[in-house]
Amino acid sequence: MHTLSSWPFHQLGAHLAYKARRAGVLFLEVDPAYTSQRCPRCGHTEKANRRSRDHFCCRRCGLAGPADHVAGVNVRNRARSAWVLVNVPVPAPG
Template identity: 80%
Template structure:
């Protein structure tokens, strides 16, 4: 299985839908809520989606 290392910086503060990155998007440790588009969910899931996107773009 291929492995690509990506920079995890700000992945839990960046919205995977609109790309808005702000510390206020993550007011609590467990919850993410985008201040621009309103996307909300578990912070770990949001960070995982962002890491997957970074990995897919780095692979190309």
């Protein structure tokens, strides 16, 4: 298991992209910056929102939960935003 956990992130991303392409699944990369500090409810981003490695609590609106879950919700939301941009129809020349 140590071999998998020591992979560079770029190599892991390339492997996931390859597997997704092979399975016919779209693969989008999103910027993970501040996803563990940003509240998905109100958008407030602050280091103090992440009280510990495992717990998230927004200092503005009070949303609380497992930090990894909150970060995952933020990553999902960024991917949804990127998906919309990827699928915007190209305007016809006018």
